[in-house]
Amino acid sequence: MHGSQTPHSVRAWDLPTRLFHWALVFCIVSAWVSFEYAGQLGDPTLRWHRWNGYAILVLLVFRILWGFVGGSTSRFAAFIRWPWVALGYLKDTLAGRHRAYLGHNPAGSWMIVALIVVVMGQAILGLFTLEHNEVTAGPLQRLILDDEATTKLVQTLHGRGFYIILGLAALHVLANLLYQHLAKDKLITAMVTGHKPSAAYEDQPEATGGSPVLALVCLMAATAIVFGGITLMGGRIL
Amino acid sequence: MSGRLVTFGRLALVAAVLAGGATAALAQSAAIQARKDILKTFGPASRAPGLMLRGEQPFDLAAVQAALKVFADGAPKLPALFPADSQTGDTKALPLIWQEKDKFNAIFTKLEADSKAAMTAITNEATFKTEMPKVLGNCGTCHTAYRAR
Ligand code: HEM
Numbered sequence: 168m169h170g171s172q173t174p175h176s177v178r179a180w181d182l183p184t185r186l187f188h189w190a191l192v193f194c195i196v197s198a199w200v201s202f203e204y205a206g207q208l209g210d211p212t213l214r215w216h217r218w219n220g221y222a223i224l225v226l227l228v229f230r231i232l233w234g235f236v237g238g239s240t241s242r243f244a245a246f247i248r249w250p251w252v253a254l255g256y257l258k259d260t261l262a263g264r265h266r267a268y269l270g271h272n273p274a275g276s277w278m279i280v281a282l283i284v285v286v287m288g289q290a291i292l293g294l295f296t297l298e299h300n301e302v303t304a305g306p307l308q309r310l311i312l313d314d315e316a317t318t319k320l321v322q323t324l325h326g327r328g329f330y331i332i333l334g335l336a337a338l339h340v341l342a343n344l345l346y347q348h349l350a351k352d353k354l355i356t357a358m359v360t361g362h363k364p365s366a367a368y369e370d371q372p373e374a375t376g377g378s379p380v381l382a383l384v385c386l387m388a389a390t391a392i393v394f395g396g397i398t399l400m401g402g403r404i405l
Numbered sequence: 406m407s408g409r410l411v412t413f414g415r416l417a418l419v420a421a422v423l424a425g426g427a428t429a430a431l432a433q434s435a436a437i438q439a440r441k442d443i444l445k446t447f448g449p450a451s452r453a454p455g456l457m458l459r460g461e462q463p464f465d466l467a468a469v470q471a472a473l474k475v476f477a478d479g480a481p482k483l484p485a486l487f488p489a490d491s492q493t494g495d496t497k498a499l500p501l502i503w504q505e506k507d508k509f510n511a512i513f514t515k516l517e518a519d520s521k522a523a524m525t526a527i528t529n530e531a532t533f534k535t536e537m538p539k540v541l542g543n544c545g546t547c548h549t550a551y552r553a554r
Contacts, residue, residue, distance in 0.1 A: 211542025212458065300448075300544040301455035309461055326554060378419055403460060 176362040179269050181238035181376030183385075185361055187230050194223045195286065195336070199329060212303040217405065220293045220305070221393060227287050228389035236385065237377035240270030245370065247280065248273045265350050269368040280337050285335060289328040294397065296325040306402035437496045440486035443479045450475040451544065452536050464530040469537065473527075475518045476540065480517035484510040497553040507549055516543040 201208065201216040208215070234243040237319055259266060264334040294305040296320050313318045346352045356398075357363045365372070397404060409449040422548035426538055457469070487509070502509045519540045528537045 206542050206546025206549070209542075209546055211538045271553040298455075298545070299548065300541060301452050302458065302545065303455070303539065308520055309459075312461065405459060 175268070175365050177365045177373040178361055178376060179357045179363040179372070179374055182239060182361065182362045183233060183377060183379070183382035184241045185358060186232075187226055187233070188358055191218065191223065191226050191286070194226065195208055195221055195332065196340060198223065212405075213298060213343070214405075217293075217303070217305065219291050221404075224290045224393045225386070227283060227290065228392050230283065232385040232388060233377065234383065236340075236381055237373055240374040241377065242281050246271040246273075246276040248276060250277070253277055265277060265352070266369050267352055267366055268370045269363060269374060270370050275342065278335070278342070282332075282339065285328070289332060292321055292325040292328060294402070295321045297322055303405070305398060306397050306404045309403060310342075310401060324369045351370055352359065409478060409494070426476075434494055436486050436488050436491040437494050440483055440491075443482060443486070443498075446475055446479060447544070449466055454533075454541065458534065458537060464533060466527070466533075468528070469533060470524060473524050473540065477517055477520040477524070480513045481519065483513050499551050501540060501551055502551050512543055512547045516540070516547075 198216060198219050201210065201219055202213065205211060205213055205216065210216075233241055236242075239245055253276070256266065256273040259388075260274075294307040295305045295311060296309050299322060308318070336364070343354050346354045347356070353363065394404065406490050449529050453462060453465070453468045479500045487498065487502055487506075489503060492498065493505060523540050527533050
């Protein structure tokens with residue numbers, strides 16, 4: 168970790184953004200494991216899967232808040248660019264004219280948006296999902312308890328949604344591996360250590376980190392929004 | 406004479422093949438239908454206990470006992486209803502079942518044993534909350550591995 172913080176390295180990501188990222192990766196893997204092996208793990212009522220889902224919701228809401236008040240590379244305003252800018256960037260990169268960014272590059276930024284939206288959608292669907300043997304359900308399933316068609320639809324979408332996440336994540340990982348090893352732009356290392364070698368980046372020369380106190384406030388606000396929201400909607404958190 | 410015999414022989418052969426095929430097809434769909442008929446009683450039976458576990462319906466010991474009886478009676482009949490020739494047709498049963506038949510059957514055995522144990526173990530809402538998931542867990546364990554989604 169300290170090895171990369173040579174005098175020539177600059178901050179790329181603040182700690183809250185990195186923690187968010189790796190926690191989300193863990194939770195998505197664990198969401199799958201906790202459903203697929205629920206029986207073997209002695210958790211037929213999917214308690215772990217459900218709390219894992221709440222954790223994902225809290226993480227995502229946190230990240231959205233952090234996108235407004237977080238470190239300079241974490242803010243949406245810093246990385247969401249017009250789609251045609253992303254296409255132009257992609258064209259240049261494929262033509263061998265790689266332009267280095269300290270934060271998200273214009274194409275990668277859309278992948279981040281897509282991942283946040285799709286994982287959020289999956290988690291919200293989970294809140295309404297009825298386990299296929301009706302053993303357990305998300306806290307908001309009771310709102311559509313008597314609507315069999317909608318219940319069935321939500322169940323199917325929540326089951327299929329995981330494959331969309333898997334597809335996006337595979338693309339995301341593949342792109343990062345290509346940058347790391349072919350383009351020699353160490354994006355994966357940067358998401359671990361938070362640092363990149365200083366260079367003539369297109370977006371910012373060096374990131375400023377967000378305030379840790381603000382990060383804590385965002386986390387508490389996210390927790391309140393998720394559990395308060397579910398409760399206010401008439402959910403029963405089990 | 407021999408020409409007619411040959412013709413008759415051919416007809417008989419074709420008829421026999423057709424009859425045999427039809428019988429096999431019927432037998433096959435009969436096994437699929439028979440297992441589905443039993444499993445179709447499992448679905449509604451697990452519904453009420455599920456609602457009770459989620460707190461959507463008040464605990465009702467008689468309804469729980471009735472559901473357990475449906476599982477305990479049906480489970481021992483099911484292993485025989487997955488013969489080797491019932492892998493295809495209108496079925497969601499996955500081929501993996503016939504690659505590890507013993508493991509598959511063992512879950513039905515466990516469902517029966519767990520249901521019977523729960524019949525005596527469940528006496529009130531507290532024991533229901535701890536014991537019922539063990540029984541119903543067998544449904545998901547089997548379905549995630551052996552039933553097409
Ligand atoms: C983004 C986060 C989530 C992911 C990646 C995820 C993933 C999955 C997966 C892969 C399945 C298996 C579906 C199937 O094969 O049919 C599943 C089932 C399920 N999930 Fe989630 N889940 C998430 C969030 C949630 C949340 C927040 C809840 C509710 C609190 C929830 C409740 C359920 C339930 C009740 C099932 C059982 C559905 C069935 O039996 O068909 N999930 N989830």
